[in-house]
Amino acid sequence: MKYNVAILGATGAVGQEFIKLIEERKFPVGKLKLLASERSAGKQMQVLGETYTVEEAKAESFKDVQIALFAGGPASKVFAPEAVKAGAVVIDNSSTFRMDPDVPLVVPEVNPEAIKNHRGIIANPNCSTIIMAMALKPIYDRVKIKRVVVSTYQAVSGAGKEAIDELTDQVKAIMEDRPVEARILPSASLPKHYQIAFNLIPQIDVFVEDGYTKEEMKMVHETHKIFNDYSIAITATTVRVPVYRSHSEAINLELAGPLSVEEARSALAAFPGVIVQDDPAEMLYPMPLYTSNRDEVFVGRLRPDKSVTYGLNMWVVGDQIRKGAALNALQIAEYMIDHKLV
Known part of the structure; x- marks a missing residue:
């Protein structure tokens, strides 16, 4: 089974690492959306042998998306609730939701059991x-x-x-x-x-x-x-x-x-x-x-x-950038797929 994925912040360091890891780990991507700010919209990026055009992130960007990988930053506060409304599970690398008692904060090797308690958002801890x-x-x-x-x-x-x-x-x-x-x-x-x-x-x-x-x-x-x-x-x-x-x-x-x-x-x-x-x-x-x-x-x-x-x-x-950010988030997504949580 393949999953429709959106990467918010695709042109930044963590976003680019998401792309590298998706390719390296053969993540089961169906449709892929690369999202960023208005300033970065229109850039073209190669992923899995295909050329993608980076889109400006908007509330409607998450239609039909199942897994949304957020690279971090203030955009998470704006777009995470919109992505959840659209039916996506958000794995967020910003600090926005980490201490929210209703949001699991997860390192998959350490506390994977917390993942099943998500309500649409899972937080990636700080890198350190x-x-x-x-x-x-x-x-x-x-x-x-x-x-x-x-x-x-x-x-x-x-x-x-x-x-x-x-x-x-x-x-x-x-x-x-x-x-x-x-x-x-x-x-x-x-x-x-x-x-x-x-x-x-x-x-x-x-x-x-x-x-x-x-x-x-x-x-x-x-x-x-x-x-x-x-x-x-x-x-x-x-x-x-x-x-x-x-x-x-x-x-x-x-x-x-x-x-x-x-x-x-x-x-x-x-x-x-x-x-x-x-x-x-x-x-x-x-x-x-x-x-x-x-x-x-x-x-x-x-x-x-x-x-x-x-x-x-x-x-x-x-x-x-890898285990401290993009890899940890992707491992959360892989765990959810393996345990049929998405």
Whole structure:
């Protein structure tokens, strides 16, 4: 059986990744609609050997669509209800619906059972949350997690194509001894911008309560919802780094009981979608350069934290455009098809 699919935001980084993955994974597409803003309408794109013209997204765009993949952004708030009215199931990559109690927030390897409770919309978690959840779940299934301390090292592609271009432009300017322009990071919507080339920016999204950023609090609240466990103490620091693609995370866990490094390594290695790269003697550990364009989340630098009774440190890296966004959404759609939920 084939399914009529719409991709909203088809010309952006996540939208283009949707298209690549649909081709790679042989997703059963019947009719396909590529939707974007008025500015991008009229562009032509090749998908599965056919040429498609990008259409301006409108309320009526979702007629006869069964699965609507939303790449993210403010358009979700406008068009998701319209798509549901038209009979589509929306898998949304924006933050609009993530904390809505009536909307499942899903990482398919972690909480697939939540999918069946959807009312037309399923939310994709934040990219850094997805990558962390993939590493936490096999540990959580062995021993209850009491506390998580996470620091992220997030690639510029998490801020969109414009941020990728700006990193390139800034590096070229520095190499050519030209003035460096900063217009995008931490966010194009903010009044002040900083150079990212050869720099780190300890702000992703806007500041909210107690000096935390919105990105940091997303990791807290979304992880609680995905695991349906609000007893886990979580604190996060999120940092933008001059890397094109793949987010890295240093994760420190305090566990409720004993779990050896060997047991943790075994649990992670057996978990679907996780690859363990952890051999200090051979200098083997995950790095963003080598995890980009990969579907899996990579874990290494496993070692005990001896400052607490039961502690574990790990280094986690994953491609945030694939598993952190487009792949996770497509896996949700595949799960729905496999379980006849669409």
